[in-house]
Amino acid sequence: MTLPLLLTILVFGVLPGSHSTVTTVGDLAVLEGQSVTVPCHYNPQYISNVKYWCHGRMIDFCSSLARTDDPKSTPQSKGRVTIADDPTQHVFTVSMQNLTVEDSGWYWCGVELGGMWVADSTASLYISVIQGMSVVSSMVSADEGRSVSVQCRYSKNLRSSEKRWCRSGNWNSCVSTDSEGTFSSRNVLIHDDKNSLFTVTLMQLEMRDSGWYWCGAGQQHVAVHVAVTPQATTEATTEVTTSPIQNLKTTIMTSSIMSSNDPHSRPVWESPLMVGGVVLLVMTAFLAVWKLRKQCKKKQKHQRTNEMNDNITMCPWREGDYKNASVIFLNTPAQQLQML
Known part of the structure:
Protein backbone atom coordinates (compact mmCIF):
# COMPACT_ATOMS: atom_id res chain seq x y z
CA MET A 1 0.00 0.00 0.00
CA THR A 2 1.42 3.37 -0.99
CA LEU A 3 2.14 6.09 1.55
CA PRO A 4 -0.35 8.68 0.13
CA LEU A 5 -3.17 6.17 0.24
CA LEU A 6 -2.33 5.25 3.82
CA LEU A 7 -2.28 8.90 4.86
CA THR A 8 -5.65 9.46 3.19
CA ILE A 9 -7.20 6.57 5.11
CA LEU A 10 -5.77 7.83 8.38
CA VAL A 11 -6.97 11.39 7.81
CA PHE A 12 -10.51 10.36 6.90
CA GLY A 13 -10.51 7.90 9.78
CA VAL A 14 -10.16 10.67 12.34
CA LEU A 15 -12.44 13.22 10.71
CA PRO A 16 -15.64 13.95 12.61
CA GLY A 17 -18.56 12.03 11.23
CA SER A 18 -16.47 9.57 9.22
CA HIS A 19 -18.09 6.77 11.19
CA SER A 20 -21.34 8.59 11.77
CA THR A 21 -24.01 6.27 13.12
CA VAL A 22 -25.89 8.94 15.09
CA THR A 23 -28.80 10.97 13.74
CA THR A 24 -30.89 13.79 15.19
CA VAL A 25 -33.42 16.46 14.25
CA GLY A 26 -32.72 19.52 12.11
CA ASP A 27 -32.00 23.04 13.28
CA LEU A 28 -34.33 24.48 15.92
CA ALA A 29 -35.59 27.92 16.93
CA VAL A 30 -36.66 28.36 20.56
CA LEU A 31 -38.05 31.36 22.41
CA GLU A 32 -35.91 32.80 25.14
CA GLY A 33 -36.89 31.39 28.50
CA GLN A 34 -38.36 28.23 26.97
CA SER A 35 -37.08 24.65 27.01
CA VAL A 36 -36.04 22.25 24.28
CA THR A 37 -35.65 18.46 24.06
CA VAL A 38 -33.48 16.84 21.39
CA PRO A 39 -33.54 13.10 20.49
CA CYS A 40 -30.27 11.46 19.37
CA HIS A 41 -30.62 8.06 17.66
CA TYR A 42 -27.77 5.55 17.46
CA ASN A 43 -27.11 2.05 16.11
CA PRO A 44 -27.90 -0.98 18.34
CA GLN A 45 -24.24 -2.01 18.61
CA TYR A 46 -23.55 1.12 20.69
CA ILE A 47 -26.00 0.39 23.50
CA SER A 48 -23.21 0.10 26.07
CA ASN A 49 -21.18 3.09 24.81
CA VAL A 50 -21.08 6.44 26.58
CA LYS A 51 -23.29 9.17 25.12
CA TYR A 52 -22.70 12.88 25.53
CA TRP A 53 -23.97 16.35 24.58
CA CYS A 54 -21.61 19.24 23.88
CA HIS A 55 -21.69 22.85 22.65
CA GLY A 56 -19.27 24.33 20.09
CA ARG A 57 -18.65 24.94 16.42
CA MET A 58 -16.23 22.00 16.11
CA ILE A 59 -16.64 18.59 17.72
CA ASP A 60 -12.96 18.41 18.67
CA PHE A 61 -13.19 21.62 20.69
CA CYS A 62 -16.80 21.57 21.95
CA SER A 63 -17.64 21.97 25.63
CA SER A 64 -19.27 18.94 27.21
CA LEU A 65 -22.58 19.74 28.87
CA ALA A 66 -23.85 16.27 29.84
CA ARG A 67 -22.65 12.65 29.80
CA THR A 68 -24.45 9.38 30.48
CA ASP A 69 -21.54 7.95 32.52
CA ASP A 70 -21.43 10.92 34.93
CA PRO A 71 -24.25 13.46 34.52
CA LYS A 72 -22.97 15.59 37.43
CA SER A 73 -19.45 16.05 36.05
CA THR A 74 -20.42 18.93 33.71
CA PRO A 75 -20.57 22.15 35.79
CA GLN A 76 -20.89 24.22 32.61
CA SER A 77 -24.51 23.12 32.23
CA LYS A 78 -25.38 24.71 35.61
CA GLY A 79 -28.13 22.15 36.15
CA ARG A 80 -30.08 23.29 33.10
CA VAL A 81 -29.12 20.31 30.92
CA THR A 82 -30.12 16.68 31.48
CA ILE A 83 -29.36 13.56 29.45
CA ALA A 84 -31.10 10.16 29.50
CA ASP A 85 -30.42 6.98 27.51
CA ASP A 86 -33.09 4.51 26.39
CA PRO A 87 -31.29 1.35 25.17
CA THR A 88 -34.51 -0.41 24.21
CA GLN A 89 -35.31 2.34 21.68
CA HIS A 90 -31.66 3.05 20.79
CA VAL A 91 -32.02 6.74 21.52
CA PHE A 92 -30.74 9.18 24.13
CA THR A 93 -32.47 12.50 24.77
CA VAL A 94 -31.11 15.84 25.92
CA SER A 95 -33.23 18.55 27.57
CA MET A 96 -32.18 22.18 28.04
CA GLN A 97 -34.18 24.46 30.37
CA ASN A 98 -34.65 28.23 30.59
CA LEU A 99 -32.73 29.07 27.42
CA THR A 100 -31.18 32.48 26.88
CA VAL A 101 -29.99 34.26 23.76
CA GLU A 102 -26.43 33.35 24.71
CA ASP A 103 -27.32 29.67 24.41
CA SER A 104 -27.65 29.97 20.64
CA GLY A 105 -25.09 27.94 18.67
CA TRP A 106 -23.97 24.51 17.44
CA TYR A 107 -24.64 21.41 19.51
CA TRP A 108 -23.51 17.81 19.10
CA CYS A 109 -24.97 14.40 19.90
CA GLY A 110 -22.00 12.08 20.46
CA VAL A 111 -21.27 8.41 21.05
CA GLU A 112 -17.76 7.54 22.30
CA LEU A 113 -16.22 4.79 20.24
CA GLY A 114 -12.75 4.79 21.87
CA GLY A 115 -9.39 4.37 20.29
CA MET A 116 -6.82 6.92 19.21
CA TRP A 117 -7.46 6.45 15.50
CA VAL A 118 -11.26 6.14 15.62
CA ALA A 119 -13.42 9.26 15.83
CA ASP A 120 -16.60 9.35 17.86
CA SER A 121 -19.92 8.97 16.09
CA THR A 122 -21.67 12.37 16.17
CA ALA A 123 -24.50 14.43 14.72
CA SER A 124 -24.87 18.22 14.91
CA LEU A 125 -27.68 20.81 14.89
CA TYR A 126 -27.97 24.55 15.37
CA ILE A 127 -30.26 25.95 18.08
CA SER A 128 -31.39 29.57 17.81
CA VAL A 129 -32.71 31.18 20.97
CA ILE A 130 -34.78 34.17 19.92
CA GLN A 131 -36.81 36.87 21.55
CA GLY A 132 -40.40 37.13 20.47
CA MET A 133 -43.62 35.19 20.59
CA SER A 134 -45.16 31.94 19.38
CA VAL A 135 -48.40 30.01 19.81
CA VAL A 136 -48.94 26.40 20.77
CA SER A 137 -51.44 26.06 17.90
CA SER A 138 -52.00 28.63 15.18
CA MET A 139 -55.35 27.07 14.12
CA VAL A 140 -58.11 26.47 16.67
CA SER A 141 -61.80 25.66 16.28
CA ALA A 142 -64.94 25.15 18.36
CA ASP A 143 -68.70 24.75 17.92
CA GLU A 144 -71.00 27.72 18.00
CA GLY A 145 -71.99 28.61 21.56
CA ARG A 146 -68.95 26.93 23.11
CA SER A 147 -65.50 28.16 24.22
CA VAL A 148 -61.97 27.85 22.86
CA SER A 149 -58.54 28.64 24.34
CA VAL A 150 -55.39 29.98 22.65
CA GLN A 151 -51.99 29.60 24.34
CA CYS A 152 -49.50 32.35 23.50
CA ARG A 153 -45.84 31.94 24.46
CA TYR A 154 -43.43 34.84 24.89
CA SER A 155 -39.70 35.21 25.51
CA LYS A 156 -38.04 36.20 28.78
CA ASN A 157 -37.61 39.84 27.83
CA LEU A 158 -41.41 40.22 27.44
CA ARG A 159 -42.40 39.00 30.90
CA SER A 160 -43.14 42.47 32.24
CA SER A 161 -44.99 43.65 29.10
CA GLU A 162 -48.77 43.78 28.93
CA LYS A 163 -50.34 41.04 26.88
CA ARG A 164 -52.86 41.86 24.15
CA TRP A 165 -55.50 40.06 22.12
CA CYS A 166 -56.77 41.72 18.95
CA ARG A 167 -58.83 40.90 15.90
CA SER A 168 -56.65 41.21 12.83
CA GLY A 169 -57.36 44.39 10.86
CA ASN A 170 -59.28 46.05 13.71
CA TRP A 171 -57.05 47.82 16.22
CA ASN A 172 -60.07 49.03 18.16
CA SER A 173 -60.86 45.43 19.10
CA CYS A 174 -57.67 44.98 21.16
CA VAL A 175 -57.95 44.09 24.84
CA SER A 176 -54.99 44.12 27.28
CA THR A 177 -54.08 42.59 30.61
CA ASP A 178 -53.89 44.70 33.78
CA SER A 179 -51.07 44.82 36.32
CA GLU A 180 -52.17 41.45 37.64
CA GLY A 181 -51.87 39.89 34.20
CA THR A 182 -55.57 39.33 33.71
CA PHE A 183 -58.48 40.60 31.62
CA SER A 184 -62.12 39.59 31.86
CA SER A 185 -65.25 40.41 29.87
CA ARG A 186 -68.40 38.62 28.80
CA ASN A 187 -66.69 36.94 25.84
CA VAL A 188 -62.91 37.17 26.45
CA LEU A 189 -60.77 36.02 29.36
CA ILE A 190 -56.96 36.46 29.49
CA HIS A 191 -54.60 35.01 32.10
CA ASP A 192 -50.82 35.56 32.16
CA ASP A 193 -48.61 33.22 34.21
CA LYS A 194 -45.96 35.99 34.39
CA GLN A 231 -73.91 23.43 16.06
CA ALA A 232 -74.73 19.84 15.18
CA THR A 233 -78.30 19.78 13.83
CA THR A 234 -78.64 16.10 12.96
CA GLU A 235 -80.80 15.19 15.95
CA ALA A 236 -83.01 18.24 15.64
CA THR A 237 -83.54 17.59 11.93
CA THR A 238 -84.45 13.98 12.63
CA GLU A 239 -87.03 15.01 15.20
CA VAL A 240 -88.58 17.58 12.89
CA THR A 241 -88.67 15.07 10.05
CA THR A 242 -90.13 12.13 11.93
CA SER A 243 -92.53 13.96 14.21
CA PRO A 244 -95.08 14.98 11.53
CA ILE A 245 -95.04 11.45 10.12
CA GLN A 246 -95.73 9.99 13.53
CA ASN A 247 -98.51 12.52 14.11
CA LEU A 248 -99.97 11.68 10.71
CA LYS A 249 -100.00 7.96 11.52
CA THR A 250 -101.62 8.65 14.87
CA THR A 251 -104.28 10.82 13.25
CA ILE A 252 -105.09 8.18 10.66
CA MET A 253 -105.37 5.42 13.26
CA THR A 254 -107.55 7.57 15.50
CA SER A 255 -109.84 8.47 12.65
CA SER A 256 -110.23 4.81 11.71
CA ILE A 257 -111.15 3.85 15.24
CA MET A 258 -113.65 6.66 15.56
CA SER A 259 -115.21 5.75 12.22
CA SER A 260 -115.66 2.13 13.26
CA ASN A 261 -117.40 3.14 16.50
CA ASP A 262 -119.67 5.81 15.03
CA PRO A 263 -123.06 4.29 13.98
CA HIS A 264 -123.83 7.24 11.75
CA SER A 265 -120.70 6.66 9.71
CA ARG A 266 -121.53 2.97 8.83
CA PRO A 267 -122.48 2.02 5.27
CA VAL A 268 -126.18 1.53 4.56
CA TRP A 269 -125.81 -2.27 4.18
CA GLU A 270 -124.38 -2.55 7.70
CA SER A 271 -127.55 -1.11 9.30
CA PRO A 272 -129.39 -3.70 11.46
CA LEU A 273 -132.77 -2.51 10.13
CA MET A 274 -131.72 -3.01 6.53
CA VAL A 275 -130.28 -6.47 7.26
CA GLY A 276 -133.49 -7.50 8.99
CA GLY A 277 -135.59 -6.24 6.10
CA VAL A 278 -133.55 -8.20 3.57
CA VAL A 279 -133.82 -11.39 5.63
CA LEU A 280 -137.61 -10.93 5.96
CA LEU A 281 -137.99 -10.35 2.24
CA VAL A 282 -136.04 -13.52 1.42
CA MET A 283 -138.11 -15.57 3.82
CA THR A 284 -141.37 -14.19 2.37
CA ALA A 285 -140.27 -15.02 -1.15
CA PHE A 286 -139.27 -18.50 -0.09
CA LEU A 287 -142.66 -19.15 1.54
CA ALA A 288 -144.48 -17.80 -1.49
CA VAL A 289 -142.56 -20.06 -3.85
CA TRP A 290 -143.09 -23.05 -1.57
CA LYS A 291 -146.86 -22.40 -1.39
CA LEU A 292 -147.12 -21.92 -5.15
CA ARG A 293 -145.30 -25.18 -5.78
CA LYS A 294 -147.60 -27.00 -3.40
CA GLN A 295 -150.67 -25.66 -5.14
CA CYS A 296 -149.22 -26.69 -8.52
CA LYS A 297 -148.78 -30.25 -7.36
CA LYS A 298 -152.36 -30.32 -6.08
CA LYS A 299 -153.76 -29.10 -9.40
CA GLN A 300 -151.76 -31.67 -11.32
CA LYS A 301 -153.28 -34.36 -9.14
CA HIS A 302 -156.76 -33.16 -9.98
CA GLN A 303 -155.95 -33.24 -13.71
CA ARG A 304 -154.97 -36.88 -13.49
CA THR A 305 -158.31 -37.82 -11.92
CA ASN A 306 -160.24 -35.78 -14.55
CA GLU A 307 -162.06 -33.74 -11.93
CA MET A 308 -161.54 -30.42 -13.77
CA ASN A 309 -164.14 -29.40 -16.31
CA ASP A 310 -163.13 -27.41 -19.37
CA ASN A 311 -160.28 -25.79 -17.64
CA ILE A 312 -156.87 -25.08 -19.00
CA THR A 313 -154.20 -26.24 -16.64
CA MET A 314 -150.75 -24.85 -16.85
CA CYS A 315 -148.23 -24.94 -14.04
CA PRO A 316 -145.17 -22.83 -14.89
CA TRP A 317 -143.15 -23.81 -11.90
CA ARG A 318 -140.29 -25.39 -13.79
CA GLU A 319 -139.13 -24.65 -17.23
CA GLY A 320 -139.58 -28.24 -18.29
CA ASP A 321 -143.16 -28.35 -17.02
CA TYR A 322 -143.96 -25.13 -18.80
CA LYS A 323 -142.67 -26.50 -22.10
CA ASN A 324 -144.58 -29.76 -21.72
CA ALA A 325 -147.84 -28.09 -20.73
CA SER A 326 -150.83 -29.34 -22.75
CA VAL A 327 -154.44 -28.28 -23.34
CA ILE A 328 -157.19 -30.80 -22.47
CA PHE A 329 -160.73 -30.36 -23.80
CA LEU A 330 -163.37 -32.12 -21.76
CA ASN A 331 -166.81 -32.80 -23.30
CA THR A 332 -169.08 -33.51 -20.42
CA PRO A 333 -172.22 -34.54 -22.50
CA ALA A 334 -170.16 -36.95 -24.57
CA GLN A 335 -168.72 -38.52 -21.47
CA GLN A 336 -172.15 -39.02 -20.01
CA LEU A 337 -173.33 -40.71 -23.20
CA GLN A 338 -170.47 -43.14 -23.14
CA MET A 339 -171.14 -43.95 -19.54
CA LEU A 340 -174.74 -44.87 -20.46
Whole structure:
Protein backbone atom coordinates (compact mmCIF):
# COMPACT_ATOMS: atom_id res chain seq x y z
CA MET A 1 0.00 0.00 0.00
CA THR A 2 1.42 3.37 -0.99
CA LEU A 3 2.14 6.09 1.55
CA PRO A 4 -0.35 8.68 0.13
CA LEU A 5 -3.17 6.17 0.24
CA LEU A 6 -2.33 5.25 3.82
CA LEU A 7 -2.28 8.90 4.86
CA THR A 8 -5.65 9.46 3.19
CA ILE A 9 -7.20 6.57 5.11
CA LEU A 10 -5.77 7.83 8.38
CA VAL A 11 -6.97 11.39 7.81
CA PHE A 12 -10.51 10.36 6.90
CA GLY A 13 -10.51 7.90 9.78
CA VAL A 14 -10.16 10.67 12.34
CA LEU A 15 -12.44 13.22 10.71
CA PRO A 16 -15.64 13.95 12.61
CA GLY A 17 -18.56 12.03 11.23
CA SER A 18 -16.47 9.57 9.22
CA HIS A 19 -18.09 6.77 11.19
CA SER A 20 -21.34 8.59 11.77
CA THR A 21 -24.01 6.27 13.12
CA VAL A 22 -25.89 8.94 15.09
CA THR A 23 -28.80 10.97 13.74
CA THR A 24 -30.89 13.79 15.19
CA VAL A 25 -33.42 16.46 14.25
CA GLY A 26 -32.72 19.52 12.11
CA ASP A 27 -32.00 23.04 13.28
CA LEU A 28 -34.33 24.48 15.92
CA ALA A 29 -35.59 27.92 16.93
CA VAL A 30 -36.66 28.36 20.56
CA LEU A 31 -38.05 31.36 22.41
CA GLU A 32 -35.91 32.80 25.14
CA GLY A 33 -36.89 31.39 28.50
CA GLN A 34 -38.36 28.23 26.97
CA SER A 35 -37.08 24.65 27.01
CA VAL A 36 -36.04 22.25 24.28
CA THR A 37 -35.65 18.46 24.06
CA VAL A 38 -33.48 16.84 21.39
CA PRO A 39 -33.54 13.10 20.49
CA CYS A 40 -30.27 11.46 19.37
CA HIS A 41 -30.62 8.06 17.66
CA TYR A 42 -27.77 5.55 17.46
CA ASN A 43 -27.11 2.05 16.11
CA PRO A 44 -27.90 -0.98 18.34
CA GLN A 45 -24.24 -2.01 18.61
CA TYR A 46 -23.55 1.12 20.69
CA ILE A 47 -26.00 0.39 23.50
CA SER A 48 -23.21 0.10 26.07
CA ASN A 49 -21.18 3.09 24.81
CA VAL A 50 -21.08 6.44 26.58
CA LYS A 51 -23.29 9.17 25.12
CA TYR A 52 -22.70 12.88 25.53
CA TRP A 53 -23.97 16.35 24.58
CA CYS A 54 -21.61 19.24 23.88
CA HIS A 55 -21.69 22.85 22.65
CA GLY A 56 -19.27 24.33 20.09
CA ARG A 57 -18.65 24.94 16.42
CA MET A 58 -16.23 22.00 16.11
CA ILE A 59 -16.64 18.59 17.72
CA ASP A 60 -12.96 18.41 18.67
CA PHE A 61 -13.19 21.62 20.69
CA CYS A 62 -16.80 21.57 21.95
CA SER A 63 -17.64 21.97 25.63
CA SER A 64 -19.27 18.94 27.21
CA LEU A 65 -22.58 19.74 28.87
CA ALA A 66 -23.85 16.27 29.84
CA ARG A 67 -22.65 12.65 29.80
CA THR A 68 -24.45 9.38 30.48
CA ASP A 69 -21.54 7.95 32.52
CA ASP A 70 -21.43 10.92 34.93
CA PRO A 71 -24.25 13.46 34.52
CA LYS A 72 -22.97 15.59 37.43
CA SER A 73 -19.45 16.05 36.05
CA THR A 74 -20.42 18.93 33.71
CA PRO A 75 -20.57 22.15 35.79
CA GLN A 76 -20.89 24.22 32.61
CA SER A 77 -24.51 23.12 32.23
CA LYS A 78 -25.38 24.71 35.61
CA GLY A 79 -28.13 22.15 36.15
CA ARG A 80 -30.08 23.29 33.10
CA VAL A 81 -29.12 20.31 30.92
CA THR A 82 -30.12 16.68 31.48
CA ILE A 83 -29.36 13.56 29.45
CA ALA A 84 -31.10 10.16 29.50
CA ASP A 85 -30.42 6.98 27.51
CA ASP A 86 -33.09 4.51 26.39
CA PRO A 87 -31.29 1.35 25.17
CA THR A 88 -34.51 -0.41 24.21
CA GLN A 89 -35.31 2.34 21.68
CA HIS A 90 -31.66 3.05 20.79
CA VAL A 91 -32.02 6.74 21.52
CA PHE A 92 -30.74 9.18 24.13
CA THR A 93 -32.47 12.50 24.77
CA VAL A 94 -31.11 15.84 25.92
CA SER A 95 -33.23 18.55 27.57
CA MET A 96 -32.18 22.18 28.04
CA GLN A 97 -34.18 24.46 30.37
CA ASN A 98 -34.65 28.23 30.59
CA LEU A 99 -32.73 29.07 27.42
CA THR A 100 -31.18 32.48 26.88
CA VAL A 101 -29.99 34.26 23.76
CA GLU A 102 -26.43 33.35 24.71
CA ASP A 103 -27.32 29.67 24.41
CA SER A 104 -27.65 29.97 20.64
CA GLY A 105 -25.09 27.94 18.67
CA TRP A 106 -23.97 24.51 17.44
CA TYR A 107 -24.64 21.41 19.51
CA TRP A 108 -23.51 17.81 19.10
CA CYS A 109 -24.97 14.40 19.90
CA GLY A 110 -22.00 12.08 20.46
CA VAL A 111 -21.27 8.41 21.05
CA GLU A 112 -17.76 7.54 22.30
CA LEU A 113 -16.22 4.79 20.24
CA GLY A 114 -12.75 4.79 21.87
CA GLY A 115 -9.39 4.37 20.29
CA MET A 116 -6.82 6.92 19.21
CA TRP A 117 -7.46 6.45 15.50
CA VAL A 118 -11.26 6.14 15.62
CA ALA A 119 -13.42 9.26 15.83
CA ASP A 120 -16.60 9.35 17.86
CA SER A 121 -19.92 8.97 16.09
CA THR A 122 -21.67 12.37 16.17
CA ALA A 123 -24.50 14.43 14.72
CA SER A 124 -24.87 18.22 14.91
CA LEU A 125 -27.68 20.81 14.89
CA TYR A 126 -27.97 24.55 15.37
CA ILE A 127 -30.26 25.95 18.08
CA SER A 128 -31.39 29.57 17.81
CA VAL A 129 -32.71 31.18 20.97
CA ILE A 130 -34.78 34.17 19.92
CA GLN A 131 -36.81 36.87 21.55
CA GLY A 132 -40.40 37.13 20.47
CA MET A 133 -43.62 35.19 20.59
CA SER A 134 -45.16 31.94 19.38
CA VAL A 135 -48.40 30.01 19.81
CA VAL A 136 -48.94 26.40 20.77
CA SER A 137 -51.44 26.06 17.90
CA SER A 138 -52.00 28.63 15.18
CA MET A 139 -55.35 27.07 14.12
CA VAL A 140 -58.11 26.47 16.67
CA SER A 141 -61.80 25.66 16.28
CA ALA A 142 -64.94 25.15 18.36
CA ASP A 143 -68.70 24.75 17.92
CA GLU A 144 -71.00 27.72 18.00
CA GLY A 145 -71.99 28.61 21.56
CA ARG A 146 -68.95 26.93 23.11
CA SER A 147 -65.50 28.16 24.22
CA VAL A 148 -61.97 27.85 22.86
CA SER A 149 -58.54 28.64 24.34
CA VAL A 150 -55.39 29.98 22.65
CA GLN A 151 -51.99 29.60 24.34
CA CYS A 152 -49.50 32.35 23.50
CA ARG A 153 -45.84 31.94 24.46
CA TYR A 154 -43.43 34.84 24.89
CA SER A 155 -39.70 35.21 25.51
CA LYS A 156 -38.04 36.20 28.78
CA ASN A 157 -37.61 39.84 27.83
CA LEU A 158 -41.41 40.22 27.44
CA ARG A 159 -42.40 39.00 30.90
CA SER A 160 -43.14 42.47 32.24
CA SER A 161 -44.99 43.65 29.10
CA GLU A 162 -48.77 43.78 28.93
CA LYS A 163 -50.34 41.04 26.88
CA ARG A 164 -52.86 41.86 24.15
CA TRP A 165 -55.50 40.06 22.12
CA CYS A 166 -56.77 41.72 18.95
CA ARG A 167 -58.83 40.90 15.90
CA SER A 168 -56.65 41.21 12.83
CA GLY A 169 -57.36 44.39 10.86
CA ASN A 170 -59.28 46.05 13.71
CA TRP A 171 -57.05 47.82 16.22
CA ASN A 172 -60.07 49.03 18.16
CA SER A 173 -60.86 45.43 19.10
CA CYS A 174 -57.67 44.98 21.16
CA VAL A 175 -57.95 44.09 24.84
CA SER A 176 -54.99 44.12 27.28
CA THR A 177 -54.08 42.59 30.61
CA ASP A 178 -53.89 44.70 33.78
CA SER A 179 -51.07 44.82 36.32
CA GLU A 180 -52.17 41.45 37.64
CA GLY A 181 -51.87 39.89 34.20
CA THR A 182 -55.57 39.33 33.71
CA PHE A 183 -58.48 40.60 31.62
CA SER A 184 -62.12 39.59 31.86
CA SER A 185 -65.25 40.41 29.87
CA ARG A 186 -68.40 38.62 28.80
CA ASN A 187 -66.69 36.94 25.84
CA VAL A 188 -62.91 37.17 26.45
CA LEU A 189 -60.77 36.02 29.36
CA ILE A 190 -56.96 36.46 29.49
CA HIS A 191 -54.60 35.01 32.10
CA ASP A 192 -50.82 35.56 32.16
CA ASP A 193 -48.61 33.22 34.21
CA LYS A 194 -45.96 35.99 34.39
CA ASN A 195 -43.30 33.58 33.19
CA SER A 196 -43.62 32.48 29.56
CA LEU A 197 -47.27 31.87 28.67
CA PHE A 198 -50.60 33.68 28.61
CA THR A 199 -53.90 32.04 27.72
CA VAL A 200 -56.81 33.66 25.88
CA THR A 201 -60.25 32.06 26.27
CA LEU A 202 -63.08 33.00 23.91
CA MET A 203 -66.53 32.20 25.32
CA GLN A 204 -70.03 31.90 23.86
CA LEU A 205 -68.70 31.82 20.33
CA GLU A 206 -70.84 33.02 17.42
CA MET A 207 -70.40 32.37 13.73
CA ARG A 208 -69.27 35.96 13.21
CA ASP A 209 -66.33 35.34 15.58
CA SER A 210 -64.57 33.25 12.93
CA GLY A 211 -61.44 34.88 11.51
CA TRP A 212 -57.85 35.89 12.15
CA TYR A 213 -56.62 37.24 15.50
CA TRP A 214 -53.23 37.90 17.03
CA CYS A 215 -51.77 37.79 20.51
CA GLY A 216 -49.06 40.28 21.32
CA ALA A 217 -46.60 41.45 23.96
CA GLY A 218 -44.42 44.53 23.64
CA GLN A 219 -43.65 45.01 19.96
CA GLN A 220 -44.10 41.31 19.16
CA HIS A 221 -47.23 39.55 17.96
CA VAL A 222 -48.21 36.27 16.31
CA ALA A 223 -51.30 35.38 14.23
CA VAL A 224 -53.97 32.82 15.20
CA HIS A 225 -56.98 31.65 13.19
CA VAL A 226 -60.23 30.87 15.01
CA ALA A 227 -62.86 28.78 13.23
CA VAL A 228 -66.41 28.61 14.60
CA THR A 229 -68.44 25.67 13.30
CA PRO A 230 -72.27 25.46 13.34
CA GLN A 231 -73.91 23.43 16.06
CA ALA A 232 -74.73 19.84 15.18
CA THR A 233 -78.30 19.78 13.83
CA THR A 234 -78.64 16.10 12.96
CA GLU A 235 -80.80 15.19 15.95
CA ALA A 236 -83.01 18.24 15.64
CA THR A 237 -83.54 17.59 11.93
CA THR A 238 -84.45 13.98 12.63
CA GLU A 239 -87.03 15.01 15.20
CA VAL A 240 -88.58 17.58 12.89
CA THR A 241 -88.67 15.07 10.05
CA THR A 242 -90.13 12.13 11.93
CA SER A 243 -92.53 13.96 14.21
CA PRO A 244 -95.08 14.98 11.53
CA ILE A 245 -95.04 11.45 10.12
CA GLN A 246 -95.73 9.99 13.53
CA ASN A 247 -98.51 12.52 14.11
CA LEU A 248 -99.97 11.68 10.71
CA LYS A 249 -100.00 7.96 11.52
CA THR A 250 -101.62 8.65 14.87
CA THR A 251 -104.28 10.82 13.25
CA ILE A 252 -105.09 8.18 10.66
CA MET A 253 -105.37 5.42 13.26
CA THR A 254 -107.55 7.57 15.50
CA SER A 255 -109.84 8.47 12.65
CA SER A 256 -110.23 4.81 11.71
CA ILE A 257 -111.15 3.85 15.24
CA MET A 258 -113.65 6.66 15.56
CA SER A 259 -115.21 5.75 12.22
CA SER A 260 -115.66 2.13 13.26
CA ASN A 261 -117.40 3.14 16.50
CA ASP A 262 -119.67 5.81 15.03
CA PRO A 263 -123.06 4.29 13.98
CA HIS A 264 -123.83 7.24 11.75
CA SER A 265 -120.70 6.66 9.71
CA ARG A 266 -121.53 2.97 8.83
CA PRO A 267 -122.48 2.02 5.27
CA VAL A 268 -126.18 1.53 4.56
CA TRP A 269 -125.81 -2.27 4.18
CA GLU A 270 -124.38 -2.55 7.70
CA SER A 271 -127.55 -1.11 9.30
CA PRO A 272 -129.39 -3.70 11.46
CA LEU A 273 -132.77 -2.51 10.13
CA MET A 274 -131.72 -3.01 6.53
CA VAL A 275 -130.28 -6.47 7.26
CA GLY A 276 -133.49 -7.50 8.99
CA GLY A 277 -135.59 -6.24 6.10
CA VAL A 278 -133.55 -8.20 3.57
CA VAL A 279 -133.82 -11.39 5.63
CA LEU A 280 -137.61 -10.93 5.96
CA LEU A 281 -137.99 -10.35 2.24
CA VAL A 282 -136.04 -13.52 1.42
CA MET A 283 -138.11 -15.57 3.82
CA THR A 284 -141.37 -14.19 2.37
CA ALA A 285 -140.27 -15.02 -1.15
CA PHE A 286 -139.27 -18.50 -0.09
CA LEU A 287 -142.66 -19.15 1.54
CA ALA A 288 -144.48 -17.80 -1.49
CA VAL A 289 -142.56 -20.06 -3.85
CA TRP A 290 -143.09 -23.05 -1.57
CA LYS A 291 -146.86 -22.40 -1.39
CA LEU A 292 -147.12 -21.92 -5.15
CA ARG A 293 -145.30 -25.18 -5.78
CA LYS A 294 -147.60 -27.00 -3.40
CA GLN A 295 -150.67 -25.66 -5.14
CA CYS A 296 -149.22 -26.69 -8.52
CA LYS A 297 -148.78 -30.25 -7.36
CA LYS A 298 -152.36 -30.32 -6.08
CA LYS A 299 -153.76 -29.10 -9.40
CA GLN A 300 -151.76 -31.67 -11.32
CA LYS A 301 -153.28 -34.36 -9.14
CA HIS A 302 -156.76 -33.16 -9.98
CA GLN A 303 -155.95 -33.24 -13.71
CA ARG A 304 -154.97 -36.88 -13.49
CA THR A 305 -158.31 -37.82 -11.92
CA ASN A 306 -160.24 -35.78 -14.55
CA GLU A 307 -162.06 -33.74 -11.93
CA MET A 308 -161.54 -30.42 -13.77
CA ASN A 309 -164.14 -29.40 -16.31
CA ASP A 310 -163.13 -27.41 -19.37
CA ASN A 311 -160.28 -25.79 -17.64
CA ILE A 312 -156.87 -25.08 -19.00
CA THR A 313 -154.20 -26.24 -16.64
CA MET A 314 -150.75 -24.85 -16.85
CA CYS A 315 -148.23 -24.94 -14.04
CA PRO A 316 -145.17 -22.83 -14.89
CA TRP A 317 -143.15 -23.81 -11.90
CA ARG A 318 -140.29 -25.39 -13.79
CA GLU A 319 -139.13 -24.65 -17.23
CA GLY A 320 -139.58 -28.24 -18.29
CA ASP A 321 -143.16 -28.35 -17.02
CA TYR A 322 -143.96 -25.13 -18.80
CA LYS A 323 -142.67 -26.50 -22.10
CA ASN A 324 -144.58 -29.76 -21.72
CA ALA A 325 -147.84 -28.09 -20.73
CA SER A 326 -150.83 -29.34 -22.75
CA VAL A 327 -154.44 -28.28 -23.34
CA ILE A 328 -157.19 -30.80 -22.47
CA PHE A 329 -160.73 -30.36 -23.80
CA LEU A 330 -163.37 -32.12 -21.76
CA ASN A 331 -166.81 -32.80 -23.30
CA THR A 332 -169.08 -33.51 -20.42
CA PRO A 333 -172.22 -34.54 -22.50
CA ALA A 334 -170.16 -36.95 -24.57
CA GLN A 335 -168.72 -38.52 -21.47
CA GLN A 336 -172.15 -39.02 -20.01
CA LEU A 337 -173.33 -40.71 -23.20
CA GLN A 338 -170.47 -43.14 -23.14
CA MET A 339 -171.14 -43.95 -19.54
CA LEU A 340 -174.74 -44.87 -20.46
